[in-house]
Amino acid sequence: MSFILFIPLAWLVLVAGLLLWYRRELLALWREPVLKHPVLIIESDDWGAGPVEPQAQALNRLVDLLTQFKDCTGRHPVMTLAIVLAVPDGPAIRATGRYHRITLEHPMFAPVLAAIERGRKAGVFALQLHGLEHYWPPALMAAEDPAVRAWLESDPPATTERLPAHLQSRWTDASVLPSRPLSAEEIARAVHEEVELFERVFGERPRVAVPPTFVWNEAVEAAWAREGIDVVVTPGLRSACRNAQGLPDCDAGPLHNGQRLSDMTYVVRDDYFEPQRGHTAERALHALQRKWAQGRPCLLELHRSNFLAGAETADRTYEEIDVLFRQALTRWPQLRFVTTAELLDRYAQREGALVETLIRRCAVAWRCRVSALRRFWRLARFSGLSLLIGPACARARTE
Numbered sequence: 001m002s003f004i005l006f007i008p009l010a011w012l013v014l015v016a017g018l019l020l021w022y023r024r025e026l027l028a029l030w031r032e033p034v035l036k037h038p039v040l041i042i043e044s045d046d047w048g049a050g051p052v053e054p055q056a057q058a059l060n061r062l063v064d065l066l067t068q069f070k071d072c073t074g075r076h077p078v079m080t081l082a083i084v085l086a087v088p089d090g091p092a093i094r095a096t097g098r099y100h101r102i103t104l105e106h107p108m109f110a111p112v113l114a115a116i117e118r119g120r121k122a123g124v125f126a127l128q129l130h131g132l133e134h135y136w137p138p139a140l141m142a143a144e145d146p147a148v149r150a151w152l153e154s155d156p157p158a159t160t161e162r163l164p165a166h167l168q169s170r171w172t173d174a175s176v177l178p179s180r181p182l183s184a185e186e187i188a189r190a191v192h193e194e195v196e197l198f199e200r201v202f203g204e205r206p207r208v209a210v211p212p213t214f215v216w217n218e219a220v221e222a223a224w225a226r227e228g229i230d231v232v233v234t235p236g237l238r239s240a241c242r243n244a245q246g247l248p249d250c251d252a253g254p255l256h257n258g259q260r261l262s263d264m265t266y267v268v269r270d271d272y273f274e275p276q277r278g279h280t281a282e283r284a285l286h287a288l289q290r291k292w293a294q295g296r297p298c299l300l301e302l303h304r305s306n307f308l309a310g311a312e313t314a315d316r317t318y319e320e321i322d323v324l325f326r327q328a329l330t331r332w333p334q335l336r337f338v339t340t341a342e343l344l345d346r347y348a349q350r351e352g353a354l355v356e357t358l359i360r361r362c363a364v365a366w367r368c369r370v371s372a373l374r375r376f377w378r379l380a381r382f383s384g385l386s387l388l389i390g391p392a393c394a395r396a397r398t399e
């Protein structure tokens with residue numbers, strides 16, 4: 001073979017090999033639905049059981065703030081609330097040495113429930129299931145840390161955020177590290193119990209689950225499916241355990257928006273908007289710009305703790321939310337507000353008003369997604385494959 005022929009042939013083999021090696025990921029990115037308009041959802045976790053007055057005040061103030069904004073269809077911004085349904089009953093645990101809980105059915109939580117209901121009626125809150133507790137009670141009872149014991153026995157309502165991070169996982173036994181898996185029967189019983197309670201408290205069954213600390217496994221998904229839950233919020237992978245250092249591990253993924261496995265559909269939440277940690281509205285707007293360029297929704301994670309960490313942090317959080325929506329609606333007049341469950345329904349139906357059907361536009365979004373795969377894109381640029389795919393995603397789509 002002549003040298004002139006060898007070079008293009010070798011290049012073709014190299015490029016084909018690269019495509020073959022990454023085929024699963026490239027195809028998954030192609031199958032992921034592409035949005036026709038930018039979508040922004042604030043996903044807020046840990047609401048419900050816990051400090052009463054601070055939560056009720058925060059939720060009411062959020063209703064006042066969010067109802068000031070509307071998208072071009074007349075819809076208010078949606079903040080999903082991942083609900084925790086119970087905290088420990090400290091005095092009962094002290095008296096009996098066994099675990100007891102106080103649930104949202106207790107009259108003490110009436111102001112929190114009233115504020116949640118106000119937001120639901122106004123169309124700014126959508127409820128999702130976080131867990132009956134933000135921990136696995138037997139794991140907490142077995143923990144040897146005296147601070148954990150004192151927390152369990154304190155007067156209610158306790159603040160779950162004060163627990164060590166690894167013990168805030170519900171779907172693994174982290175009383176020892178690495179954590180131990182729970183049995184499928186234990187999980188099924190617990191999921192049934194929490195879905196029933198959720199329905200009693202809020203008059204509807206949850207459809208979307210947000211696993212506490214993003215640690216869960218297939219057995220949990222199977223139990224959710226049996227109780228009618230069909231959407232799981234993920235950070236883009238599934239961690240099934242806590243490792244020896246107490247960090248989430250035993251990962252499976254990557255997971256993509258709209259990806260369906262057995263009876264569950266995944267949605268990805270991997271942008272963070274925690275003013276408590278110095279995150280600003282500008283940072284969130286960059287995330288929205290990047291996600292829109294990729295044809296993806298921007299789900300921003302914002303924990304309850306931002307509103308309970310003192311007046312100064314809470315005030316800054318309201319201000320940043322205000323700037324975020326003001327700026328987002330100015331920069332993207334076609335911005336849409338929907339709930340996470342509605343978004344997944346539109347995905348499933350490939351609903352034309354929100355989900356792109358034009359191949360050419362899907363290809364532009366795919367290129368943006370592909371160029372965000374760091375290792376692949378480095379190799380694509382090195383090999384020249386990127387010239388065939390097209391330029392990297394440098395600018396956001398405009399409408």
Ligand SMILES: [Zn+2]
Nearest residue numbers: 045046212213
């Ligand atoms: Zn949480």
